[in-house]
Amino acid sequence: MSHCVFRIAAAPLRGLCATLALLLVGGVHAAEPAWTPTKAVEVVVGVGPGGSMDRTARMLRDALAAEGLVPAETTVANKPGGGHAVAFAHTLRQAGNPHVIQVVNSPVVTNKLLGRSPIDYTQFTPLAVLFDEQFLFAVKSDSPIRDARDLFERVRQDPASVSFSVSSGVGTLNHIAAVQLAQAAGADIQRLKTVSFGSAAEGVTATLGGHVDVAITTPFSLVPFAEAGRLRLIAVAAGKRLPGAQLEGVPTWRELGADVEIRGWRVVVGPPDLTPEQVRFWEEAIRRVTLTPQWQAELERNHLTDRYGGSEAARQLFDSDAARLHALYTALGRLGN
């Protein structure tokens, strides 16, 4: 791809020299975008290397660099700690710096709602929505819970008769999925047995050992065990069924008439005070990488749902999730402040 996809806009004089230099390097000659990175970009992520969020950040960095949209020296900066709070604070300190972007997921909204951190999502500049990670309900292959309808019925009759493994505590998405199920069944959500584990893998271990009845987590953590015949996937908490040999036969909760739907979105945000040109650059750059076959193949391999959206889409996603979660936490009596 050698032509430029950026809108022609009146380039501010200060960025012109640097932009021209980049055009030569990047081989983009059709027109100059209003703003492009002039130095290496820092892709911030609030976890250490190796986790799923870190993989997203590296996938994004590699794709942006491969397309020549950011300099090759662009790095992923791991800032673990405080449930992303350390990374959030780091990015907020970079106000007006367009060379810092951060990959975020639901804690950017929930931390403030749960009273864990004073940092609010409204302080960041939303740039783009990347994709959604879906959540599945799974039971051990020899579990007496036959299928989703059977689980629904058990929760309706006695919410304390089934235990759910959810990772990383109250207010996380998989916990919310369990709460939504109880609400849909008209059961008392306070009596629901949700057991928190430090990671998805610990929850899967406890489910495989028969210590917990139902695991609620991502396809990534569950599909290998379904392939090996050790777990049965009984329902997906998504709007429609997921593709793939193990997944296309798994019904959504909606098909069964239960309003259980959650989205584990990944969004890219920037520091406060970015100019509209800078926001437009990132929207376009990210749109471009999400269209590449490599990106699409990576999504398919990891059972992720493409959901590209620009800055405005990201802002709306934050707002609607914040409102929805606020209502749910109120019902749970877990509101921070």
Place this chain on the structure above:
Amino acid sequence: MDVYAQMLQGFATVLQPIYLWYTLLGCLLGTVIGVLPGLGPAAGIALLLPITFGMDPTGALIMLAGIYYGAMYGGSTTSILINTPGESAAVMTTLDGYQMARRGRAGAALAVSAIGSFIAGTISVLLLSLFAVPFSEFALHVGPAEFFTLLLFSMCSVAALTGKSLARGLFSMLLGLVIATVGIDLQSGMPRFTGGHVELLDGIPFLIAAVGLFALAEVFVNLEAHLRGRSEVLGISGPLWLTREEWRRSVWPILRGTGIGFVKGLLPGGGATIATVLSYSLERSLSKAPERFGKGAIEGVAGPEAANNAAVGGNLVPLLTLGLPSGSTTAILLGAFVMFGIQPGPMLMQQHPELVWSVIHSMYVGNLALLVLNLPLIFIFVRLLYIPTGLMLPGIVVIAGIGIYSINGSVFDLYLVLAFGLLGYAFRKFQVPTAPLVLAMVLGDPLEQSLRQGLTISGGSPAIFVASPIGQVFTALSVGILVLSFVLHQRRVWRGALA
């Protein structure tokens, strides 16, 4: 291709020069990471993970595994020489290892930990390659309730080794449990005792407390001794190597430590630290002269050092057979598999046999390499004891500071280390033992979480903890060890009264 052909194929792979190089490189890096106080295997692998991207997966995973068990070898070195555990599984080694160094037996302590590590590492790889699948099925029987009883037993073992004064030991342990509650509580999702500092939301990392309480406190104590003109150079007395008597006393602790370490390694949750606690207290209770423990008993070094290395092989069993990490280091290794496009899970051994067997077999080579690497290093390491105080003390502060800062790049962590250093100094002045505090810090969080997980599952009934045979055994052992230590304590008191 049948399993045996796959195993042989794995051997052929690891003997290629390029993979031998990766094995050696991993072992060398692991030794350095283990030696550096502040950098444990989990943090070390996380730091080095990004540099392996772009390498071929087999080479990278062989190297990362090498870092893991190499760190277990290296962790004991600073425990013995400067009373500073290089990682959490080396805390128990400080108790008798440092005392051995003070009695001029640093060389013997280093030698027994290298040889014990080699024996334990090799046996655990052998067990891993022969029986990985049946072992992994056993590990699934341990759920939150069973795990709680195991942790309870470990805590009781810690309480029983509190030394002369029960009150001081319990004080130290309780403070450790309090510190373990800092951070976001997993079950409720609420922050506790963080004082509004985001840096504390994840709790106080073990290594920060350990470096402060051990390394900095040691520096402060030595500084005071130096200023008062009472500092001593430890040096070496007797043969540098193990004496025949020392070797005889170490053989069985090494073998028992291997068994404990491997079995503990299989179980979900917690790393090798619990195995070292159990090994130490087992050796003390089997010993004919338990009063020697804490004063430089070689059994107290041999057992735990074997246990923490054997735990590596055990830890890899659920990772390689089921794709389930059982501790923080294996969780990062799992992330590494994914990064290389390999889906860990129950199908891993069927889908990538050549990779799995290469990693396993590289560990035979790596353990041998570490033994060869570590034995000559003893001659160099013991020279550290002759470094003048004026160079040694600032050196420790610098190395510890770099180690801690490199984990999160956080200045806040450096203040925390300083605070723990002052606490450790006060502990030394008031003769409060430090080990119960750090062990309670390591065990406290999983103890609390598994208790509450178990109670959530049972709907609040404590009967769940004695519902399974595993739970019954560990509950009985916990009660037993408490009764025993009480009886022993009373007997000492009565004897004192009679005398």
